Amino acid sequence: MKLILKISLLLFSYLIFPQTKQDKKIIKKIFDTTMTSSSSYQMLDYLSNEIGPRLSGSLGAERAVKWGRSELLKIGFDRVWLQDVMVPKWVRGPKEFALIETQPGITFNVDVCALGGSVATPSVGIKSNVVEVKSFDELKKLGKENIDGKIVFYNRPMQPNLVSTFKAYGLAVDQRVSGAAEAVKYGAIGVVVRSMNLRLDDYPHTGTMSYGNLLPSKRIPAAAISTNAAEKLSKLLKINPNLKFLLRQQCKSYEDVKSHNVIAEIKGTEFPDEIILVGGHLDSWDIGDGSHDDGAGIVQSMDIINIFKKIKYKPKRTIRIVLFMNEENGLRGALKYAEISSKNNLNHIFALESDAGGFTPRGFSFTTSSENFNKIKNWKKLFEPYLIQSFELGGSGADISPLESKNNVLAGLRPDSQRYFDYHHASIDTFDAINKRELELGTFSMASLVYLFDQYGIIK
Amino acid sequence: MKLILKISLLLFSYLIFPQTKQDKKIIKKIFDTTMTSSSSYQMLDYLSNEIGPRLSGSLGAERAVKWGRSELLKIGFDRVWLQDVMVPKWVRGPKEFALIETQPGITFNVDVCALGGSVATPSVGIKSNVVEVKSFDELKKLGKENIDGKIVFYNRPMQPNLVSTFKAYGLAVDQRVSGAAEAVKYGAIGVVVRSMNLRLDDYPHTGTMSYGNLLPSKRIPAAAISTNAAEKLSKLLKINPNLKFLLRQQCKSYEDVKSHNVIAEIKGTEFPDEIILVGGHLDSWDIGDGSHDDGAGIVQSMDIINIFKKIKYKPKRTIRIVLFMNEENGLRGALKYAEISSKNNLNHIFALESDAGGFTPRGFSFTTSSENFNKIKNWKKLFEPYLIQSFELGGSGADISPLESKNNVLAGLRPDSQRYFDYHHASIDTFDAINKRELELGTFSMASLVYLFDQYGIIK
Numbered sequence: 001m002k003l004i005l006k007i008s009l010l011l012f013s014y015l016i017f018p019q020t021k022q023d024k025k026i027i028k029k030i031f032d033t034t035m036t037s038s039s040s041y042q043m044l045d046y047l048s049n050e051i052g053p054r055l056s057g058s059l060g061a062e063r064a065v066k067w068g069r070s071e072l073l074k075i076g077f078d079r080v081w082l083q084d085v086m087v088p089k090w091v092r093g094p095k096e097f098a099l100i101e102t103q104p105g106i107t108f109n110v111d112v113c114a115l116g117g118s119v120a121t122p123s124v125g126i127k128s129n130v131v132e133v134k135s136f137d138e139l140k141k142l143g144k145e146n147i148d149g150k151i152v153f154y155n156r157p158m159q160p161n162l163v164s165t166f167k168a169y170g171l172a173v174d175q176r177v178s179g180a181a182e183a184v185k186y187g188a189i190g191v192v193v194r195s196m197n198l199r200l201d202d203y204p205h206t207g208t209m210s211y212g213n214l215l216p217s218k219r220i221p222a223a224a225i226s227t228n229a230a231e232k233l234s235k236l237l238k239i240n241p242n243l244k245f246l247l248r249q250q251c252k253s254y255e256d257v258k259s260h261n262v263i264a265e266i267k268g269t270e271f272p273d274e275i276i277l278v279g280g281h282l283d284s285w286d287i288g289d290g291s292h293d294d295g296a297g298i299v300q301s302m303d304i305i306n307i308f309k310k311i312k313y314k315p316k317r318t319i320r321i322v323l324f325m326n327e328e329n330g331l332r333g334a335l336k337y338a339e340i341s342s343k344n345n346l347n348h349i350f351a352l353e354s355d356a357g358g359f360t361p362r363g364f365s366f367t368t369s370s371e372n373f374n375k376i377k378n379w380k381k382l383f384e385p386y387l388i389q390s391f392e393l394g395g396s397g398a399d400i401s402p403l404e405s406k407n408n409v410l411a412g413l414r415p416d417s418q419r420y421f422d423y424h425h426a427s428i429d430t431f432d433a434i435n436k437r438e439l440e441l442g443t444f445s446m447a448s449l450v451y452l453f454d455q456y457g458i459i460k
Numbered sequence: 461m462k463l464i465l466k467i468s469l470l471l472f473s474y475l476i477f478p479q480t481k482q483d484k485k486i487i488k489k490i491f492d493t494t495m496t497s498s499s500s501y502q503m504l505d506y507l508s509n510e511i512g513p514r515l516s517g518s519l520g521a522e523r524a525v526k527w528g529r530s531e532l533l534k535i536g537f538d539r540v541w542l543q544d545v546m547v548p549k550w551v552r553g554p555k556e557f558a559l560i561e562t563q564p565g566i567t568f569n570v571d572v573c574a575l576g577g578s579v580a581t582p583s584v585g586i587k588s589n590v591v592e593v594k595s596f597d598e599l600k601k602l603g604k605e606n607i608d609g610k611i612v613f614y615n616r617p618m619q620p621n622l623v624s625t626f627k628a629y630g631l632a633v634d635q636r637v638s639g640a641a642e643a644v645k646y647g648a649i650g651v652v653v654r655s656m657n658l659r660l661d662d663y664p665h666t667g668t669m670s671y672g673n674l675l676p677s678k679r680i681p682a683a684a685i686s687t688n689a690a691e692k693l694s695k696l697l698k699i700n701p702n703l704k705f706l707l708r709q710q711c712k713s714y715e716d717v718k719s720h721n722v723i724a725e726i727k728g729t730e731f732p733d734e735i736i737l738v739g740g741h742l743d744s745w746d747i748g749d750g751s752h753d754d755g756a757g758i759v760q761s762m763d764i765i766n767i768f769k770k771i772k773y774k775p776k777r778t779i780r781i782v783l784f785m786n787e788e789n790g791l792r793g794a795l796k797y798a799e800i801s802s803k804n805n806l807n808h809i810f811a812l813e814s815d816a817g818g819f820t821p822r823g824f825s826f827t828t829s830s831e832n833f834n835k836i837k838n839w840k841k842l843f844e845p846y847l848i849q850s851f852e853l854g855g856s857g858a859d860i861s862p863l864e865s866k867n868n869v870l871a872g873l874r875p876d877s878q879r880y881f882d883y884h885h886a887s888i889d890t891f892d893a894i895n896k897r898e899l900e901l902g903t904f905s906m907a908s909l910v911y912l913f914d915q916y917g918i919i920k
Contacts, residue, residue, distance in 0.1 A: 035621040160897070161495040163846050198897060360820075360876050362847060386623045387822065389849040416820050416876060420895045437620070437658060437878045 014096055020382070023455070027382055027448045029311050034444040037449055039306050041436040043071060043299040044358070048289040048431035055116075056326040057089030057257045062242050064282050065260045068298070068323045072264040075305050077321075082260040085336040087326040089257045092286055093250035097125065098192075100236055102438055106141045108236070110229035111202050112192065113250040113287060115176060115209040116329045118222040125248030126151065126190050126221065130286055132237050136174070148187030151245050153237075154179050155194045157228050158421065165417040166356070167214040169196055169424075173207070180222040181212045190247055196421060202226045203426040206285050208329045221305045233415035254348040259325045261333045266305065268454075276453055277320045278446060281327030281399055288429035292420065293354040295356030296434065298323055300443040301412075307447045315348070324399040327355070331398060338402035338434060350453040352411045352446060353397025354384040357423070358439040359415035363390025364449060367401075368409040371459045376409070379452050388445050390414060411449065411459050478747070480842070483915070487842055487908045488773045494904040498767050500894040501716040503531060503759040504818070508749035508891035515576075515746040516786040517549030517717045524742050525720045528758070528783045532724040535765050537781075545796040547786040549717045550577055553745055556683060557585065558652075561704040568696070570689035571662050572652065573747060574709040574889040575636060575669040576789045578682040585708030586611065586650050586681065592697050596642050608647030612707050613697075613862040614639050615654045615690050618877055618881065625742025625877040626816070629656055629884075633667070640682040641672045650681045650707055656881060662686045663886040666745050670791045685711055719785045721793045726765065728777035728914075736913055737780045737811040738764055738906060741787030741859055748889035752880065754851055756818030756894065758783055761874075764801035767907045775807070775914045784859040787815070791858060799863035810913040812871045812906060817883070818899040819875035823850025824909060828869040829863075831919045836869070839912050848905050851875060867917050871909065 051067055054060035065082065070079045084196075098112040114120075131147055133139045134156040139147070154175035158168040179191045195205035195417070204224040211219050227234065236243055262282065269276065280297025284290020301321050308315065325333035343346065352364075363383075366373055374395055380391045396410035402408055423429040484541055494500075514520035532540045560573040574580075591607055593599045594616040599607070599817065614635035618628040639651045655665035664684040668864055671679050685693065722742065729732065744750020761781050768775065787792035801808065803851025812824075823843075826833055833853055840851045856870035864870055875898070883889040 031623075032621045160493045163491075163901075165897075254833050358879050387850070390847070416903070419895050420822050421896070435882070437625075441623070441878070 018149050020081055023382055023452065026313070026451060028427065029381060029449050030307055030451065031386060031444050033307050033310050034440050037310065038303055038440045038443055040299045040303045040439050040443045042260045043302065044291060044295050044434060044439065048291045052289050053286045054282065054284050054290060055090070056087040056283045056329060057254070058286065060285055061259060061325065065262055068262040068282055071302060075302065076309065077160065077264040077305065079265040080266050083337060083340065084265055085259055085325055085333050086256040086260055087259045087332050088330050089339045090329065091252050091253040091254065092179055093120070093252060096249040098223065098225070098247045099246065100233055101246065102236055102240050107231065110233065111204050111226040112205040112223045112247065113206050114251040115193065115222040115224055116206055116285065117209050117253065118180070118249070118251055119219045120250045120252060121190065121221045121248050123250065125246050127244050127246040128189055128285060130233070130237060134233055139182055142186070144186045147183065147301050149189060151190045151192060151247065152179070152183040152188045153192045153233060155234055157194060158196060158198050160198060165198060165421050168198065168422060171422065172196060172243055176207050176224065177209055180209060180220055181273050183215055184214065184220050186219060188220060191223045192223050192245065192247065195224045195227050196424065197227050197426070198421050200227045200231065202228050203428055205425040206287055221247065221249055221432070223249060244389065257290065258406040261325050261337055262323040264321045265320045266314050266315055270274055270316040271457070272318050274317040274345055274349045274457060275320055276450055277348050277400065277403070278450055279322035279324055279399060280354050281325070281333070282323040283326050284330050285328055285425050287427045288423070290433055291431045291434050292357040292423050294327065294355045296439055296442065297354035300354050300439070300446055303443045304450055307443065313451065317457065318456070319450065319453050320374045329398050334402050336409045341403065348403050348408055349458050350409045351396070351400040351403050352413070352449060353400045354413040354442060354446060355397045355399070356413060358416065358434050358442060359418040359419060360438045361388055361413055361415050361442045361445045363388055363414045364391065364411045365392045365395045365414050366409060366411045367396045367404060369396070372409050375459060383445065383448065386441070386444070407460060408460065413446055415442060463875065477916060483842055486773070486911060490767055490907045491846060491904050493767050493770050494827070494900050494907065497770065498763055498900045498903055500759045500899050500903045503635065504751060504789040504894060504899065506890055507755045507758065508751045509876065512675045512749050513746045514742065514750060516547040516719060516743045517714070518746065521549040521719060521743055525722055528722040528742055530793040531762060532722065532781065535762065536769065537765065538726040538727050540724040543796060543800065545719055545721060545725055545785055545793050546716040547719040547792050548790050549714040550789065551712050551714065553580070553712060553868060556709040558683065558685070558705065558707045560693055561706065562700050564694055566787070567691065570693065571664050571685045571686040571824065572707065573664040573666050575682040575684055576655065576666055576745065577713065578640070578667050578709065578711055579679045580710045580712060581650065581681045581708050585706050585709065586862065587648055587704055587706040588700060588740040590705045591696060592694055599642055599646065602646070604646045605613060607643065609649060609651045611652060611707065612639065612648040612791060613652045615694055617654060618656060618658050620658060625881050626657065627770070628871065632656055636667050636684065637669055640669060640680055641674055644674065644678060644680050648680060652683050652685045652705065655684045655687050657687050658881050660853050662688050663888055665885040666747055667794065667885045677701060681707065681709055683709060719787050721785040721797055724781045726775055726779045728763055728775050730776040731917070733918060734777040734809045735780055735806055736777050736910055737782055737808050737860065737863070738910055739782035739859060740814050741785055741793070742783040743786050743788050745788055745885045747887045749891055750889055751891045751894050752817040752883050752889050753885065754787065754815045756902065757814030757897055760899070760906055761891050762815045763903045763905040777914050777917065779910065781916070787859050792866045794862050796858040802818055802861065808863050808868055809918050810869045811856070811860040811863050812873070812909060813860045814902060814906060815857045815859070816873060816877065818877050818894050818902060819879060820898045821848055821873055821875050821905040822901045823848055823852065824871045825852045825855045825873050825874050826869060826871045827856045827864060829866070832869050843905065843908065846904070848857065859895050867920055873906055875902060
C-alpha cells in the first residue's frame with residue numbers, strides 16, 4: 001500500500017511538474033554558457049561604438065539594419081529578412097543653444113536639446129520672459145493673460161520616493177510629450193521642459209513630443225533642459241521674474257522614409273506554427289549611442305540563439321528574433337509587424353521584449369490571463385537561485401504590445417531601474433555605462449524564459 | 461458565535477502580527493524621508509572627496525576619525541566618543557613599477573600595485589623568470605626545481621558563472637592572501653597576483669596579504685597585477701616562457717600606531733540595556749577614495765539616526781553607531797570593540813553592518829538561531845514593496861562578527877554585487893561610482909530593519 005502511494009505521488013508530481021530537474025539543469029547550462037562565452041557585450045560594443053546613434057530615418061539606422069541582418073546571418077537562423085516600414089525622419093541640426101539673461105549683458109549658458117519632433121526656432125532664436133509651472137492645471141490657472149508671448153518652463157521633477165523609476169517617469173513625462181500642445185493654447189511661443197532625470201546633472205534628455213492635431217503653422221519649439229539648469233533657472237526666476245530666456249534650435253521634420261524591421265527565424269521541430277518572439281528596438285535617439293536604450297535589448301535578443309546553439313538546444317516551437325525599427329518616435333515598426341502578422345494569421349503564443357536597460361535583471365512583468373500567469377509563476381523558483389525574483393502582472397514592451405491577444409503571453413524583462421533615467425535619451429547613454437555581467441544576466445534570464453515557453457507552451 | 465470567532469481571530473492576528481499596519485506606515489515614512497531628504501550622499505561626498513583614502517595609521521584615517529566624530533555630534537546623539545585601538549601602519553611609498561621583458565630591449569609596462577602588508581623589493585627591483593600557476597596544488601607539483609629563484613604569477617580568474625560575486629571572490633582570494641607564503645616554500649623571490657576583478661581592465665586591485673609566521677628575513681614582495689596585464693603576461697609566457705618580469709615597490713611596515721573606533725549612542729527609552737549596533741568600517745585602502753568600501757556603509761549607518769530624528773522616532777532600545785577602524789588590514793577595531801563590550805557585559809541584541817558597496821540593496825543575510833530567523837523572515841513582506849527581496853541565513857560583516865553569540869542576531873546589508881569587484885580595492889573606488897538613489901535605498905533598508913528590531917527585539 002505504501003509503495004503504491006509512493007508511486008502515485010511520484011507520478012502525480014511528474015505530471016504536475018514535468019521534468020523540473022531537467023529544466024533546472026538546462027537553465028544552469030544556459031547560465032554557465034552565457035556568463036562564460038556570451039557575445040552580448042561584444043555585439044553591443046560594435047553597435048554602440050562602430051554604428052552609434054541610429055534615429056529612425058538616419059544613416060545610422062540604416063547601418064544598424066545592415067549590421068543586424070549580417071549578425072543574425074552569422075548566428076545561423078533558418079531565415080533572416082527585412083520587413084519594409086515607412087518611418088518619420090526628424091533631424092536635430094546643429095547643436096542647440098540657450099541662455100538665461102537676468103539683465104542686459106548678464107547671461108548664463110544652459111544645457112538644452114530639442115525634443116524629438118519639435119519645430120525649429122527662427123534662425124536667431126526666440127527670446128522672451130519665462131513662466132514656470134509644475135502642471136497643466138497650473139498652466140490653465142495662469143491663463144492667456146500670464147502666458148501669452150512667453151516661454152513656458154515645465155519644472156515638475158520626477159518623484160524620488162517611488163522605487164520604480166519607470167513609475168516616476170510615467171508621472172512626469174506628460175510635460176515633455178504634451179507640454180507644447182498645452183502651452184500653445186495660452187499663447188506661449190516655446191516650451192522648455194525639465195529633463196526626465198532623477199539626478200542633478202548637466203545632460204539634457206531628449207525624447208518624443210507631440211503637437212496632437214495642431215496645424216503646422218501653430219507649432220512652437222520645445223526643448224529639454226538639464227536638471228541642473230532647470231534648478232538654476234527656477235532659482236533665478238525667484239530673484240528676477242522678468243529674466244529672459246533665449247532658445248535657438250534648427251531641427252526639422254522631413255517626409256517619411258523607408259526603413260526596416262529585421263527578422264530572423266528558426267522553425268520549431270514540433271510546433272512550427274507556434275511562434276515565440278523575442279526582441280527590442282534597433283533605433284535609438286540621436287545624441288547618445290543608445291547602449292541601454294535599446295542596444296542592450298537588441299544584443300540580448302540576438303544572443304539567445306547563440307546560447308541555444310552552444311548548448312545544442314533545438315527549439316520545438318518557432319523562435320523569431322525581431323529588431324524593431326522606430327520605437328522612439330512613432331512605433332511604426334511594431335505596428336507594421338503586427339499588421340502583417342495579423343494578415344498572415346500568425347500565432348504568437350509568447351513575445352518577450354527587453355527595453356528597460358542592460359542593468360541587473362530583477363524579474364519579468366507579464367500581460368496575460370490569470371490562468372497563464374498562475375502557470376508562469378511556478379517557474380519563478382527556477383530563477384530565484386540567480387536572484388531573478390519578481391514575476392508580476394502588468395506591462396511588457398512597447399514594440400510587442402500590438403501583438404496582445406486573449407490567448408497569448410507578453411512579457412518584459414525588468415532590470416534594476418535605479419540608474420536607467422541617468423542615461424535614458426541623454427548623450428551619456430553610451431557603451432561605458434554598460435556592465436558586462438549585468439548585460440549578460442539579462443541575456444541569461446531571457447534565454448531561460450524562452451526555453452520554458454518553448455518546452456511547455458501556454459494554456460490556450 | 462460568529463462574532464466571538466471573529467473577535468478571537470482579530471485578537472489572534474494582533475498577537476501574532478502586532479501592529480503590522482503601523483509598521484508599514486512607518487517604513488513608508490522612512491522611505492519617503494530617505495529618498496527625499498537623506499544626507500547619505502552629501503556626507504559620502506565629503507568623506508570621499510575632502511578626506512579621501514584613509515588606510516589605518518595614515519593621516520587620512522585620523523582626519524576621518526575627526527570628521528566622523530564631528531558629524532555624529534551634529535546629528536545629535538546622547539553620547540559620542542572615541543575608543544582607542546592600536547593599528548598596523550603600512551605605507552605604500554612611491555608608485556610601483558613593473559615591466560615584462562620578452563627579450564633584452566623589448567619591454568611592456570604593466571599596471572601593478574603592492575599588496576597591503578607586503579615587503580618592498582630592493583630599490584632597483586627584482587627581475588626574474590616567471591612561473592604561472594592557477595593554484596597552490598599546481599605550485600606544489602611544480603616544486604622547488606621549477607620555482608626556485610623565480611617570480612610566481614598567480615592567474616586563476618574569479619569564476620564568472622556565480623551569481624554572487626562575493627562567492628567568486630571567496631574562491632579566488634587565497635592567491636592574494638597566502639600566495640607569497642606558499643610560493644616562498646619553493647624558493648620564489650616574489651609573487652604577482654591577478655587582481656580580484658571580474659572585468660578585464662587596467663586597474664590593479666590591492667588588498668591584504670599575510671606571511672603567516674614567516675620570519676621577516678624570509679618574506680618576499682607581493683603585488684597585484686591588473687586583469688588586462690595578467691592576460692597579456694599569460695599570453696606572452698606562452699610565446700616565450702623565458703621572458704623576464706621586473707617589479708619594483710618600496711612599501712614598508714612601521715610600528716603600530718594609536719587610532720580609534722568612533723562610537724555614538726542614543727539611549728533607549730524602554731530597554732536601555734539592549735543595544736542595537738549599526739556600523740561599517742571607516743578605514744579604506746590607500747589607492748582609491750573607498751567610496752564603496754566602505755564609505756557607503758559609514759554614511760548609511762550614520763544617516764539612520766538622521767532619518768529617525770526627521771520622522772520623530774524615539775528608539776525604545778539603545779542604538780549605537782560604530783565606525784570601526786582597521787577592517788582592511790587587521791580588524792583591530794572590531795576586536796577591540798568586542799573585547800571592551802565583553803568586559804562591560806554589554807548586551808548587543810542586534811548588530812547590522814553595511815560593507816558590500818553602495819549599490820541597490822537586494823536584501824539582508826543573517827547569523828542567528830532558526831527561531832529568530834523564522835521571526836525575522838516574517839518581516840520580509842514589509843520590504844518587498846521596495847524590491848528588497850532576499851532574507852537569507854549566512855554571514856553578516858567582518859566588524860560585527862566578533863559580537864556573535866547564541867542569543868543575538870547579526871546581519872549584513874546585501875546590495876547587488878555585480879559591479880562591486882570592478883571597484884573593490886582599486887583606484888576607481890571613488891565617489892563618481894556611487895549612484896545617489898542606490899546608496900539611499902541602502903540607508904532606507906537599514907533604517908527600516910533597525911526600526912523593526914527596536915520595536916520587537918529578539919527571541920532570547
